Amino acid sequence: MKYVFDSDALINLFRHYYPERFPTLWEKFDVLVSEGRLISVREVFKEIGSNEDSLGSWAKEQKNILFLESTVEELEFVAQIFQVPHFQAMIRKQERLKGKPVADPFVIARAKISGACVVTQEKKTKNAAKIPNVCDHFGIPCIDLERFMEKENWTF
Numbered sequence: 001m002k003y004v005f006d007s008d009a010l011i012n013l014f015r016h017y018y019p020e021r022f023p024t025l026w027e028k029f030d031v032l033v034s035e036g037r038l039i040s041v042r043e044v045f046k047e048i049g050s051n052e053d054s055l056g057s058w059a060k061e062q063k064n065i066l067f068l069e070s071t072v073e074e075l076e077f078v079a080q081i082f083q084v085p086h087f088q089a090m091i092r093k094q095e096r097l098k099g100k101p102v103a104d105p106f107v108i109a110r111a112k113i114s115g116a117c118v119v120t121q122e123k124k125t126k127n128a129a130k131i132p133n134v135c136d137h138f139g140i141p142c143i144d145l146e147r148f149m150e151k152e153n154w155t156f
Helices: 007-016 023-034 042-048 054-066 072-082 085-090 093-098 104-114 131-138 145-151
Strands: 003-005 117-119
Touching: 003 007, 003 104, 007 042, 007 054, 007 145, 023 054, 042 054, 042 104, 072 085, 072 104, 072 131, 085 104, 085 131, 104 117, 104 131, 117 145
Parallel strands: 003 117
Antiparallel strands: none
């Protein structure tokens, strides 16, 4: 299975599973990246790549491997997402006004077009424009980090 990681999943992973304390996890993680089974989008890089921490440093090393630009097909699917008026709320007013990157629709589109599963820490909330809600609407698999590790049969 292929996975598309959202920013919050990567942030959570780096905050709680320190590479020095969980080397086996990171070895397995790196294998998935090298096999092309773990991917993300350029907008996620824009959200996390400017951080001056281990995540930001790691993201910069992976920029041209993991965080690729969206394809035309993916951009067309982003447009489809926003054709649902309720899902337009994925881009909050503050992000629009400040020109902040918004990765969520691009993560979902990459998963749809790649036949992959989204990995996010967001929770499905009734009547919300959250990643799990949008994925559910379009029939795209969506899991959290715990389920991701379970699907990969990782135990430590």
